[in-house]
Amino acid sequence: MINRYAIGLFAILANCTHTVAPPSPSGVKYTVGDPYQAGGEWFYPREVNDYDATGLATVITDGGPAYTADNESYDPDALAAASPVLQLPCIVTVTNLVNGRSVDVRVNDRGPMQPGRILSVTPRVARLLSFPSGGIVEVEVKLNQSQTMALQSSLGAVPKLTAAPVAGITAQSLAPPGGGAATGGVQQLGPSANGGNLNQTVTLSGQVTQGAPGPGPLWVQVPGFGNERDGFRTLARIPGLPARVVPVYGGDRPLWAVNAGPYHTVADADAALQQMLQVGIPDPEIIVR
Incomplete structure (x- = not known):
């Protein structure tokens, strides 16, 4: 029998795909979008101020649209992810429940286009969290309310999120798998379409924190x-x-x-x-x- 703690190591399937492109001249746009159907199921994008979900995540592969749903150029080395429902862009903490590793990423695209998946991440994020190559992993995805509100405001959207107090968390900083600094460079956004500068509001370090593993059935x-x-x-x-x-x-x-x-x-x-x-x-x- 396959051990349930190794679920993420065994399932391989096709995921949301992208092709790298130059930066969009029109800039990043805040977007929610209309309901859409994929894989026989309807998905309903929405604005949320509280999101903490568990499920299965996949890894984005090359070959699809050059631009993300919020009008960024796709970058496999970005600290980024795709969600079927969250407002774009937003900031979430992704935790690999199999090994307890967590990192903050920017959700800037729609996907994965398959029922039963709550997130797909760039290859860089997959490496940081030790995803199996091309595989499926049990994850927790939690919205960072304060950073998402700041990001939304910088894009000219009317702030709709209410920041909540964040409890103190003790975590250990780790180097990425395979060596190298934990930060791995800073991932920032350029000027928004309305002239605001996202660099002033959101900085993602790529720093990985180690918590207790929490896989489950x-x-x-x-x-x-x-x-x-x-x-x-x-x-x-x-x-x-x-x-x-x-x-x-x-x-x-x-x-x-x-x-x-x-x-x-x-x-x-x-x-x-x-x-x-x-x-x-x-x-x-x-x-x-």
Whole structure:
């Protein structure tokens, strides 16, 4: 049996792709974007002020559009990532749950275009966090509220995020895998389209911090039921899956979710997610718990 702690080391698949291009003359643009469909599932980009999600991340490969969704040129050496739903650009902390390594990156593109994936990262970020080459990794993605608000404001967008106090965290700085300085150079943005200078607001160092590993089994979750009965009606549509209705907490009212699992391989979790999509259940997602 495959050890669940090594899930990220075994699954290989095609990911969001890019071709390097010169900087865009029109500058970086704050964007959210319209809902879109990919891989048989709808995705709904949105502005958020609180985002802390677990799931599966992939590595961006070459060969796709030269510019990101927020009008930056794609750079495989940037501290950057793609999200299917977050406002662009924003700053998040990405943690590889298999080894506990974390780094701050800028989300500036849409992707990965596959259900069950919450992020794709540049090759540089993948190296810093010791992703397996071309593989899939269990991650946590957490929005940095204060830096995202500053970035949004510098682009001329009306600030909509409320910065929250950040608890003190003790972490060890690491050199990137293979040697070299932990900073590896500073990743900054150039002038925005409206004349603001993002260099004054956001600086990403590339410094890696080491926390405790936190891998876990995979679950396929259908979240957001306001009524427990709705959860059980969805459960009845997937009798072949080991699923249950569970309470979830968020906002000011109780919600319910359908959780199928646990699964100890990406292939098994993907199969369960596809079964849900095939019977018309919307918005299933793969989480780590």
